[in-house]
Amino acid sequence: MKRIGQQSRRDFLKTAAALGLSATAAPYMVHSAFAQETPKKGGTLRIGMRGGSTTDTLNPTSYSNAVPLLVGYAVMNGLIEIDEKGVPQPELFESWEIGAEAKEWVFNVRKGVTFHNGKEMTAADVLYSLSLHTGKDSKSPAAGGLKHISEIQKLGTHQIKIVLSSSDVDLHYALADYHLLVVPEGFTDWAKPVGTGAFTVESFDPGVRCVLSNAGNYWKSGRGNVERIEITVVNDIVQRMNALVAGQVDVINDVDKRAVDLFRAAPGIELVQAPGGWHTIMAMQSDVAPFNNPDFRLALKYACDREQILNALFNGFGRIGNDHPIPVSDPFFNAALPQRAFDLDKAKFHLKKSGLVDTTITLSASDAAYVGAVDMSVLFQASAAKAGLTIDVKKEPHDGFWSNVWLKAPFCTSYWAGRASATDMLASAYYSGASWNETHWKNETFDQLLAAAKAEVDEAKRKTIIGDMQTMLSDDGGALIPVFSDWLDAHRSHVKGHTPHTQFDLANGRLCEKVWLDA
Amino acid sequence: MLNLVLKRAALGLITLWAASVLIFAGTQILPGDLAQAVLQNNATPENVAALREELGLDRPAVERYAEWLGNAVHGDLGTSLVNHRDVAQDLAPRLYNTFFLALYAAIIAIPLSVGLGVLAAAWQGSAFDSAANAVTLLAISLPEYFLGYLLIKWVAVQWGLFPVLASVTPETSFTERLYMTFLPMLTLVLVIMAHIMRMTRASVISVMSSPYIEMAVLKGLAKWRVVVEHALPNALAPIINVVALNLAYLIVGVVVIEVVFVYPGLGQSMVDAVSKRDVPVVQACGLIFAAVFISLNMIADILAIVSNPRLRHPR
Numbered sequence: 126m127k128r129i130g131q132q133s134r135r136d137f138l139k140t141a142a143a144l145g146l147s148a149t150a151a152p153y154m155v156h157s158a159f160a161q162e163t164p165k166k167g168g169t170l171r172i173g174m175r176g177g178s179t180t181d182t183l184n185p186t187s188y189s190n191a192v193p194l195l196v197g198y199a200v201m202n203g204l205i206e207i208d209e210k211g212v213p214q215p216e217l218f219e220s221w222e223i224g225a226e227a228k229e230w231v232f233n234v235r236k237g238v239t240f241h242n243g244k245e246m247t248a249a250d251v252l253y254s255l256s257l258h259t260g261k262d263s264k265s266p267a268a269g270g271l272k273h274i275s276e277i278q279k280l281g282t283h284q285i286k287i288v289l290s291s292s293d294v295d296l297h298y299a300l301a302d303y304h305l306l307v308v309p310e311g312f313t314d315w316a317k318p319v320g321t322g323a324f325t326v327e328s329f330d331p332g333v334r335c336v337l338s339n340a341g342n343y344w345k346s347g348r349g350n351v352e353r354i355e356i357t358v359v360n361d362i363v364q365r366m367n368a369l370v371a372g373q374v375d376v377i378n379d380v381d382k383r384a385v386d387l388f389r390a391a392p393g394i395e396l397v398q399a400p401g402g403w404h405t406i407m408a409m410q411s412d413v414a415p416f417n418n419p420d421f422r423l424a425l426k427y428a429c430d431r432e433q434i435l436n437a438l439f440n441g442f443g444r445i446g447n448d449h450p451i452p453v454s455d456p457f458f459n460a461a462l463p464q465r466a467f468d469l470d471k472a473k474f475h476l477k478k479s480g481l482v483d484t485t486i487t488l489s490a491s492d493a494a495y496v497g498a499v500d501m502s503v504l505f506q507a508s509a510a511k512a513g514l515t516i517d518v519k520k521e522p523h524d525g526f527w528s529n530v531w532l533k534a535p536f537c538t539s540y541w542a543g544r545a546s547a548t549d550m551l552a553s554a555y556y557s558g559a560s561w562n563e564t565h566w567k568n569e570t571f572d573q574l575l576a577a578a579k580a581e582v583d584e585a586k587r588k589t590i591i592g593d594m595q596t597m598l599s600d601d602g603g604a605l606i607p608v609f610s611d612w613l614d615a616h617r618s619h620v621k622g623h624t625p626h627t628q629f630d631l632a633n634g635r636l637c638e639k640v641w642l643d644a
Numbered sequence: 645m646l647n648l649v650l651k652r653a654a655l656g657l658i659t660l661w662a663a664s665v666l667i668f669a670g671t672q673i674l675p676g677d678l679a680q681a682v683l684q685n686n687a688t689p690e691n692v693a694a695l696r697e698e699l700g701l702d703r704p705a706v707e708r709y710a711e712w713l714g715n716a717v718h719g720d721l722g723t724s725l726v727n728h729r730d731v732a733q734d735l736a737p738r739l740y741n742t743f744f745l746a747l748y749a750a751i752i753a754i755p756l757s758v759g760l761g762v763l764a765a766a767w768q769g770s771a772f773d774s775a776a777n778a779v780t781l782l783a784i785s786l787p788e789y790f791l792g793y794l795l796i797k798w799v800a801v802q803w804g805l806f807p808v809l810a811s812v813t814p815e816t817s818f819t820e821r822l823y824m825t826f827l828p829m830l831t832l833v834l835v836i837m838a839h840i841m842r843m844t845r846a847s848v849i850s851v852m853s854s855p856y857i858e859m860a861v862l863k864g865l866a867k868w869r870v871v872v873e874h875a876l877p878n879a880l881a882p883i884i885n886v887v888a889l890n891l892a893y894l895i896v897g898v899v900v901i902e903v904v905f906v907y908p909g910l911g912q913s914m915v916d917a918v919s920k921r922d923v924p925v926v927q928a929c930g931l932i933f934a935a936v937f938i939s940l941n942m943i944a945d946i947l948a949i950v951s952n953p954r955l956r957h958p959r
Contacts, residue, residue, distance in 0.1 A: 173809070179734075179916040179925075180726035331727060332916060333908040334811060357811050359906050363793060368808045371801045524919065 164622060168642035169353040173365050173374035174631075177358030179332035184315035185306045186257050186265035191378065191634070192335065192358055194303050199337050199354065199637035201306035201320030204232070204251065205297050207545055207633065209626050211456065213297040217246065217307050217321065227292040227580055234283040238344050240309050241319045248279045253310040267304035270549060292580035294587075298546035303634055323349025323638040332358055337637065350622075350641035369394060369615055376616040376623060376640075378630040382440040388615065397614040398442065399625030402452040402543015402550065404609045405434075405501060407488065408563040411603035413535040415486065419601055420479035426465055427472035430508040431607045437504060438497045439610050446606035449598035450541060450550050451591070453609070454627045457547040459592035462599060472512035485515040489534035493526035498538040501607065532563055539563055545628065547591050548578050555598060564603030571597055619643045645956050649946050656942035663934035664716075668709045670930070671923045699725075716931060722924035724917075731928045735913060737814055739932065742909040745825055746894035749832035754887055757837040761844025761883075766871045768849060777845075780838035792831045792904040800827060810905040828905040832898065836890040843886040847879035854878075881948040888944030895940075896933040 176191025185201070188194050206216040219235040238246045258265035259274055276288040289296065308320055317326055321344065324337040335356040343349030357374065359365040365377045366384065370391045380388075380396065388394045409416035409425070416422060431445035444453055447465055451458050476482060490502035499520055506516045521530045521537075530537055544550035553559055556575055557567035571594060578590045598604065612630040616623050622640045626633040632640075679695040696702050700711075715722065721731040757780075764773045783791065800808045806826045816824065851857065852875050860870045899911030910929055917925035949955045 178920070179913050180724070180920045180922055182727045328813075330813070330908070332912070334813060357809060357906065359809065361903050361906070364796070364808060364904060364906060367796055367801055371804065371808045373808050 162621070162643075164347055164350045164641035165643060166350050166641070167352045168644060169355065170351045170376065170620070170637075170640055170642060171374045172354065172356045172631075172636070173359040173368045173377045174356055175358075175360050175362065175365060175377075175379040177332045177356075177360065181331040182315055183318050183326070183329060185254075185304050185308075185318075186263060186267075188304055189266065191630070192356060194629075194634045195356065195631060195637060196326065196329070196335050196337070197303065197306050197318075198322065198634045199324040200318050200322040200326055201308060202238075202322055203301060203303065204305055204307065205301040206635070207298070207301045207628055209624060211454070211545075211627055213301055217251065218297075218300070221297065223294065223582070227294045227296070227582065228289045230287045230289070230296055231280065232285050232287070234285065235344075236283055238321050240321055241325055241340050242309065244309055246307065246309075246321055247282050248285050249282075250307055250310045251285060252277060252279055253312075254307045255305065258304060265304055267299075267302045269553075270299035270302060291576070293548075294579060294582055295546040295548050298544075298549060301545055324354065327353075334358065343638070345638065348638040351637075354637055366615075369617065372617070375620050375642075376614065376631070376636065378614045380613040380615050382442040382610075382613060383438075385440060385442075385613075393618045394615055395618055397612075397616065397623055397625050399612045399627050399630075400444065400452065400454045400609070401612050401627045401629070402450070402455070402541070402609070403612070404446055404450060404452070404541055404543070404606050405495065405498070406450075406539045406541065406563070407502070407505065407605040407607070408537055408539050409603040409605065410535040410563075410565040412565045412567075415479070415481045415484050416535060416603060418479045418481060420475040421481050421484075422601070422603060422605075424472045424475035424479060424512065424514065425509065426605055427468045427475065428509040428512040428514055429505055429605060429607055430467040431465075432467065433508065434501050434504055434607045438501055439608060442613055443608050443610040446609055447595075447599050448602060448604060448606050449595040450543075450554065450604070450606065451547050451595050452543060452627075455547050457588055457591040459595040461592065462596050465599065467508065469512045472509075472514070476513060482513065483515075485517060486536055487517045487519050487534075489519050489521050489530050489537035491521040491523060491526045491530065491538065493521070493523045494531075494538040495540045498540075502538060505607075532561070543628075548575065551575055551591070551594055552579075554604075555594075555602065566598075566601075566603040568597065568601070645949065648949055648955065652942060652945050652949070656938050660935060660938050663938065664713055664931060665709070667927055667930040667934065668705075668712060671926050672705060712927065716928070721928040721931075724922050724925055726917075726920050726922045731924050735910065735925070735928060735932070738908055738910045738913055741812065741907065742895055742898075742911070744821070745828060745832070745898070745907065745909065746891065748822070748825060748829045749836070749894055750891055752829065753833040753836050753890075754840065756833070757840035758844050758883065758887075760837075761841040762848055762871060762876060764841065764845045765848035765852065765875075766867060768845075773845075776841065780834075780841050783834040784838035788831060788835050788898075789900045789904050791834055792828070792901060795827050795831055796904075799830075808905075810907040812908065825905075825907065828901050828907055831901055831905075832894060836893065839886055839890055840883070844879070844883050847882045848875050851875045851879045877951070880951045884947045884951065885944050888940045892937045892940045895936045 174192055174195070178190055181190055181193045183193060183196060185197055188197060202217050204216055204218045206214045208214045217235050217238065218232045221230060221232045223230055234248045234251055240246060255277060257263065258267045259271050273289050273291050273293060274287055275290045278286045278288070280286050287296065306320065308318060312319060323340060323343040325340045327336040327338045329335045337354040339349060339352050359368055362379065362381045365379070366381060366387055368374045369377045370387065385396070388396070409422055411417055411422065426448055435441060435443055435445055445464070447462060488502050488506070490499045492498050499518070502518045506518050509516050531539055541554060544553060552575055554561050554563060555566060555571065556562065557572050574590050574594050578587050578594070581587045581590060612625070614623065614630050619642055620640060621643050623636060624632055679692045679699065679701060700708055719732060721735070723729070724731055724734065760776050764776050767773050796808055799805050807824055810825045810828050812821050812824055848871065857870060857875055860874045898909065899915055901907065902909040902912045910932065914926060914929035917929065
């Protein structure tokens with residue numbers, strides 16, 4: 126769950142979230158109802174996906190792209206599954222109990238689940254699979270979320286205990302990370318992973334294609350329905366949409382929001398839209414002049430026309446941000462905090478108060494952050510100019526942006542894809558000691574509140590604490606967060622069971638086992 | 645003549661060697677430390693130092709270059725830093741795909757455009773001449789991806805004649821492969837046709853104004869014999885050169901087409917590898933591309949020597 130280099134950027138992070146939140150009033154058919162019909166068995170599903178590279182592998186400690194993530198969940202199972210409402214549900218962990226101060230957790234491992242090689246899955250396999258990530262020289266992106274684990278004990282053949290060095294009531298969210306997949310003890314042949322999932326890998330050509338076939342007798346009832354799955358990597362957004370329209374694939378992810386009208390002319394295509402935690406950031410380093418001036422930060426925040434950015438760059442498929450990273454789909458979202466408006470008078474007021482009227486600042490922008498980051502910067506430049514703020518947009522090279530510009534330039538474009546739990550999101554980017562504290566914002570009260578939120582078992586109290594932290598970030602923090610963007614997939618109408626998920630596209634990567642075909 | 649050819653071949657080898665130096669140097673100055681890029685979020689100073697040692701980055705560049713070149717000459721292109729697979733083995737099917745598409749496009753494009761060029765020269769100034777010029781110039785003026793999108797929009801999506809994606813696999817049969825790669829092939833044909841056609845036309849026309857052609861016309865030869873038997877052989881050298889340049893383009897310059905049609909060629913590998921700092925793969929692709937480019941140019945020069953009587957029989 127990290128964010129430097131490739132991993133981080135593609136770390137499609139997660140957000141606990143309640144569905145049922147109204148989607149944008151987009152005039153398109155949006156598939157959201159849960160399929161009530163009984164799933165049919167069989168058939169071949171063809172997926173055209175963004176998010177594959179020739180450098181991909183199927184080793185779960187290496188996943189940084191959407192394709193290996195999807196294949197991983199098809200072949201293997203996680204410990205805990207986050208459901209559509211953002212609530213952790215049992216998977217290979219059947220049940221759990223939180224001990225005193227949320228420092229000791231006991232998990233019961235599901236019985237009667239067998240690997241593709243016929244071996245029964247037990248606590249020993251779980252321990253081995255976790256050790257791949259928690260080990261000392263682990264390169265796993267999941268390691269960051271698990272670093273407070275001080276000990277993992279095997280209590281029985283189907284029970285383990287996790288001891289933490291600091292309280293964490295959200296440990297089960299961290300254990301739902303998509304890297305934490307279970308393989309047999311001692312397993313190392315990552316070219317052909319063996320798991321407990323619904324499918325086995327028939328062939329895997331990195332960055333090109335992957336073929337999966339049904340392993341039979343899947344332990345989850347109603348899932349693992351299709352016989353064969355062909356995943357084709359189609360990184361070009363236009364071609365992904367063409368392939369769906371032409372019927373060469375049945376499902377695609379990452380629909381071009383600005384070109385979604387293309388689908389109107391094509392019958393039998395449905396969109397799958399889900400609000401989520403993916404958000405754009407313009408990060409100001411709040412210990413560097415002039416961004417160390419809180420009024421100057423506020424002036425910039427008021428001078429950003431968020432509605433314009435949402436409509437122009439995301440075609441309205443999203444919602445505007447309030448300068449903190451918690452999305453409206455998160456149960457801990459602070460709904461009482463007023464939305465910051467585009468207000469030139471307030472921007473001018475705070476600019477004057479800061480005493481920095483004639484300052485020119487440089488915004489380092491690159492579409493490496495996300496496609497549209499440069500356009501967004503230019504829109505912001507224009508709206509800020511109306512408040513008397515002069516911004517130079519410096520277009521940074523695509524290549525090397527994350528190692529040479531991000532965390533180094535005092536004001537730059539960036540993004541986060543959200544996290545499964547609000548506390549994890551806040552800890553990853555806003556805790557004063559976080560290595561990805563891109564805004565250099567440090568606040569002792571905030572750090573204390575974060576620790577309190579992680580130890581607080583009472584939901585209502587946690588909600589107040591996390592709400593206060595959002596207010597602090599919105600009013601004082603160094604992140605200008607204009608927009609949260611929705612996940613947007615599309616499929617042909619005979620594809621069923623492809624439901625919206627607030628965490629990530631393609632049903633949070635579990636499309637393969639959930640889907641069925643209505644021939 | 646043999647002397648000339650040998651000289652040209654030696655020159656080619658020297659150029660290839662120079663290219664290998666440039667490739668190696670180029671991958672050394674990519675922004676960002678290699679060990680750091682590979683380790684990404686785990687780049688603690690100790691890990692970086694350990695990996696630098698493992699990769700031999702602590703040794704002098706000249707020593708590493710010599711070792712790399714020595715291995716490459718023996719066909720050992722190293723191991724990918726990212727997925728730890730053998731580079732040569734990983735690239736072989738992609739290289740085959742790249743050559744397949746290039747050859748497919750060349751077999752259609754070269755006779756077609758040379759033919760059109762000869763006809764345009766023979767009927768210089770006619771409606772056919774203007775039309776052929778206009779169409780090929782239009783095709784070359786459009787960016788290749790746009791041309792690809794247009795073909796996809798009409799031929800694939802609207803009429804459903806050919807597939808949108810050319811995602812071939814090693815199991816794809818030969819005929820199936822011809823069908824699946826039809827649109828990328830057609831795009832490439834349109835892109836290279838203008839060059840070859842116009843060069844052929846210009847070259848033939850310039851020969852047509854020489855006295856010996858006039859002689860041939862005056863002695864009453866049929867027009868097609870004048871053009872094909874007398875003019876064309878003497879116009880060949882520049883045509884061979886432009887054909888070689890376009891062949892090289894078909895192999896080393898089609899990454900955009902590969903991306904648009906989701907065709908698993910070598911270019912896509914190289915782009916992915918550069919962004920992940922997978923240096924052995926970048927170097928291997930660079931070396932292959934350089935070798936192709938240099939050999940095609942060399943062959944073109946040698947053919948030009950062979951086709952030119954004055955060079956063939958120097959006084």
